[in-house]
Amino acid sequence: MRDVIHVERQPATSAADARPRARDGSWDGPTIDRDSLAALGRVADEILPSIVARLAVSTLGELEVRHGDWHIRVRRAAHDGPVAASSATMPASAASADASAHSTSSSPAHSPDIATSPAVGYFAPRPELAVGARVAQGDVLGWIDVLGVRQEVVAPVDGLVGKVLVGPGDPVEYGEELVQLVAGAAKSDRAAQDGSDA
């Protein structure tokens, strides 16, 4: 399982705007109704990673995609950092939508080409996971053992395995960086040039 609703954590913007439609009070933060949550899940799961990856390898400052009821805007931070802010907004409130650049201040801005831990537990890399291996976005790179239940660690982007940052059996926390990928390399000529096409 991956972190499917990263977008809803953006303060004020999306969540507060969505509040009039909220029915599901299952958590004590800003709430979003179930349909929206499902849509948001799809957005985060299927679309966001590829937009982030594209933005990362492009020279553009911002990318916006419309998908069904949702707008997704991914913007590069003002400084020369990785992609730092994204927003998903309800159509009704699109006018007031704006991603705030400081919205990720409380969590480290992960590079989009690093697979992070979806849970707290012990890391078990996929046996054949080796530096230079080619992986596609969504491929399972390993698992986190959470009290005996395995949760998948998946590749956030297409790419080549650059470095495995955590050893087998090591304890990891939620969001910990596990596998560094060289993004966008999978389909490009660079992959072959890197000599990692085994």
Added chain:
Amino acid sequence: MFGRVLIANRGEIALRILRACRRMGISAVVAYSEADRDSRAVQLADEAICVGPAESRRSYLSAASIISAAVVTGCEAIHPGYGFLSEDDAFAEMTRAHGLTFIGPPPEVLERFASKAGTRELLGRHGLPTIPGSNGMLRDDAHALDEAERVGYPVLIKPSAGGGGKGMRMVRTPRELQQAITVCRSEARAAFGDDSLYLEKWLQDNRHVEVQVIVDRYGNGVHVGDRDCSVQRRHQKIVEEAPTPALDAASRQALAEQAVRAVVAAGYENLGTLEFLVDQEGNHYFIEINCRIQVEHPVTEMLSGLDLVAEQIRIAAGEPLGYTQADVQLRGHAIEFRINAEDVRHDFRPSAGTIERYLAPGGPGVRMDSHMYGGYDVPPYYDSLLGKLVVWGEDRTAAIERARVALAELVVDGVVTNIDLHRALMDSRPFLDGAFTTNLIDRVGSAAFLPPRG
């Protein structure tokens, strides 16, 4: 004693538990969500571990994440604080199943006291007076009318399942009862899938008085006096004090002794708080028991000198209480103010943002428990409690005087807080008279307690 404890909470209580661990020589690991990465408890912890995203359901409320965090960091016990998983018997059971200790009552004790109705029945059998109400569930309209007549109007219709005010109505006449009962049944059915209702006598102007108890595994129990939490808004406590001004010393002592006798007899263990409603005539009725450390515990610590969190940890580790009721000496008067990030003038709307400046008050008899610091970002995802100002004086008057001084000193800039309301309360007649009732702020409106806008 434990060597290493996981603190599965946030905010001021995470810091409070951390302080107790430090004093006891226990290594403290703080479990935090992504939104709390910069919190004071995380900064001070011996080790900190991120357990999930801001959303509580996937971090502080995720039993698997919390227990997994305790396992991978080598902890022997988990302190759940208040709220979140603190009274979840399934979590306590799961904690034990993984070879860890839940710091609180053991799972079977939590389970025994999990149902409010069941607990009232149980402690009622052990001598605690409960609010007069129907004998069991209401079978039909005729039964409801008979029972309401017997109990005496006004009565409160309540669903057997759930909470949160759904399916609940106060009625003053048989006519209102007949109308309300249909609505309540359908509300309860929709909300909880169970339309059984019961009714209780409605206490119009009541006080909220609670008794702190400590019971060890071996059946030794003491009370640590009472607390009055009558200054509330929509059932949220704002100011707490001890001892209660609602009862004289003899009645307070009788109440506290009755409470501890009942819970010891009923097999309770660890720290607990028994909540009572006290009516205008001074009658008290048992409402519920809280099987955890409470927000307002410092009030009791000021009077007794006990470290209640340390007591909780000691008892969970299996140590005997080690003292008797005669050793518990309560001295003076204490008042606690919940400093919340909320806009009193705009319907107590929660506020979030960066604490630009924080200056805590000081001096004798003044204690400030807060996780704030200058530059701290108050995340918008959790409750609005920024800290607790607690003052002590040799009597109530002295405590109020100290409160005024301390509240005047306290500076929190950057977010909107309720400090103004507290300052105004210290000059309000009902508070000074010790006559606050739980419905007062809701009835007259909080504006009545605020100074005119400058």
